[in-house]
Structure formats: C-alpha cells, structure tokens
Amino acid sequence: MSAAREPEYRDGHGFIVEVIRTRRRKSADIRVEEGAVSVVVPLDTPVEKIDQLLASKRSWVREKIALHQEAVPVRAKRYVSGEAFSYLGRNYRLKVETGNFAPVKLTNGRLLVTVPAGAEQPHIVRNALVRWYKRQAEQKLQEKVTRYAPMVGAHPAGVSVRSFKSRWGSCTAKGAVEFNWQIMMAPTRMIDYVVVHELCHLIRHDHSQAFWREVERVMPDYQQCRDWLRANAAKLVFDAP
Structure with a gap:
C-alpha cells in the first residue's frame, strides 16, 4: 500500500483550493461542496495549468460559494482565535x-x-x-471498521465519509458503510457505537430485536451510547447556533 499524499492547496484569491491528483482522470474537474473548493486533476498536471483553470473559473467558484453561504443558517461561530x-x-x-x-x-x-x-x-x-475533520474521520473510521468488522462478522464493501443532516451513518445497497464526519466531535466510545451499529445493519437491515442483540453482543454498553447521542446530538452540529 503506497503512502498517502500530503494535502496540496492553491490560493484561489478569496478561496483556498484543495488539489486532488489521481491516475483515474484524464481531465480536470472543479468541485464546490459545502462551500469548500477542490480540483481533481491527472497525476502529473503542472501547478501553472491548475492556476490557469482556477483563474478562468474564479467567478463561477465565487458564485457557488456565495450560494452556499446564503443557504446555511446564521452561525454562532465566527471562526476566530479562542473559539x-x-x-x-x-x-x-x-x-x-x-x-x-x-x-x-x-x-x-x-x-x-x-x-x-x-x-x-x-x-x-x-x-x-x-x-x-473529514480527513480525521476518513482515517479513524476506516481503522474502527477494520477493528470491529470481524467482531460483528460483517464484510463491508467500502467505507466513506459524508455529510448527513439527521443521521450518523448509513449502509448502501452495495454493502458499503457511510458515516457523518461530524461524529468526530463525539467521544471515542460513541464513535465506536455508530460503527458497530452500521456494521450490524449489513447483517440485519432493520431495527428488530435480533438487530439489537447483534449490537449488544459486540457492545454490551450500547444503550448508554445510544442515549448519550440522543441527548447530545444538537451539540454535535458544526454550525449549531
């Protein structure tokens, strides 16, 4: 397994762009997701070409960022030192x-x-x-899935991190598990519970008694974790007022 690349960034003059280099692409693709800008490019694309692309798309990117800022609620956070x-x-x-x-x-x-x-x-x-937060989530949730999958007896097809509005995780039709990156704000044991919960769904696709027995077999204290997440969910929203 090759070592992970160091994150690469470019200054877009008013926004920061994450550069994602991949062998799987033959052309560049600019994305604006949740107000964050990234450009996916072929592995050997020179930075000069990336900067030219960003300059040509600067107005479009700024418009997308503005639309995102209008769509999100007023934030309590100001993103300044001390918060x-x-x-x-x-x-x-x-x-x-x-x-x-x-x-x-x-x-x-x-x-x-x-x-x-x-x-x-x-x-x-x-x-x-x-x-x-997303980078930490990708690393730590993969580690936890690798740890707990054999205990559960599940074989996930993949692990990914997403943004969910009202849930901590999900299973896809293809047998992959997806997690809300904001769970990284919770204590480690709560993250363990969410991982075990989703892995058990690969075996039991409902919330029947049989499902909860599977969860309890791996995590006897699951009910405390479940109660804690219910009581503290509002505090684990990144932009919560």
Whole structure:
C-alpha cells in the first residue's frame, strides 16, 4: 500500500483550493461542496495549468460559494482565535494565524490554521476546519471498521465519509458503510457505537430485536451510547447556533 499524499492547496484569491491528483482522470474537474473548493486533476498536471483553470473559473467558484453561504443558517461561530471546537469529546481552542495557507494542525492542545489575510478569512477558516475533520474521520473510521468488522462478522464493501443532516451513518445497497464526519466531535466510545451499529445493519437491515442483540453482543454498553447521542446530538452540529 503506497503512502498517502500530503494535502496540496492553491490560493484561489478569496478561496483556498484543495488539489486532488489521481491516475483515474484524464481531465480536470472543479468541485464546490459545502462551500469548500477542490480540483481533481491527472497525476502529473503542472501547478501553472491548475492556476490557469482556477483563474478562468474564479467567478463561477465565487458564485457557488456565495450560494452556499446564503443557504446555511446564521452561525454562532465566527471562526476566530479562542473559539472552542470539539474533537473526540474534548474541546480545543482555535488559533488563527496569518500567512501562506496551511492545513489545520492539532498542536499544543490547539487547532492551528494559517490563512491569507482578507475579507473571506472566516470562510476560509471554516472550510479548513471542515477539511481537517473529514480527513480525521476518513482515517479513524476506516481503522474502527477494520477493528470491529470481524467482531460483528460483517464484510463491508467500502467505507466513506459524508455529510448527513439527521443521521450518523448509513449502509448502501452495495454493502458499503457511510458515516457523518461530524461524529468526530463525539467521544471515542460513541464513535465506536455508530460503527458497530452500521456494521450490524449489513447483517440485519432493520431495527428488530435480533438487530439489537447483534449490537449488544459486540457492545454490551450500547444503550448508554445510544442515549448519550440522543441527548447530545444538537451539540454535535458544526454550525449549531
């Protein structure tokens, strides 16, 4: 298995673009998802060509970002130094520095992000944080699925991270499991429960007594986890007022 590539970013002048290089594409594709911008390009695409593409699509990207900002509710967060963000059940203070954009780092008990100075700074900070949470989710949820799948007796076809409005996970018709990246704000044991819950759905596709017996067999304390998530769900929304 090859080592994961370091994240690559370009300054789009008003927004930050994540560059995703892949052998599976022969042409470039710009995406704006949840206000975060990414460009998927063939593996050997030079940065000059990427910058040219971004310059030609800058108005379109800004329009998409503006539409996203209008669609989301008014946020309680301002994405400034000192604000607290939960990760694995513990609060960490945000520290924003000005300079060349750098991905979020969890260091010395703080979430550190370096962004260019400018009017769009809060927007860039938010997207940097969302990207960081998603990256952590991709890694840790894959590890947990690998750990729990043999205990459950399930064989998931894949693991992916998504944005869900009102649920923590889901199973696809093809037998893959999907998880809401915002579960990374919950304590580790709650994440374990969500993973076991979805893996058990690969065996039992309902919420029958037989399903809950499967969950209990792997997690005898599942009911406490289930109750905790119900009681705290509103706190685990990234932009909660």
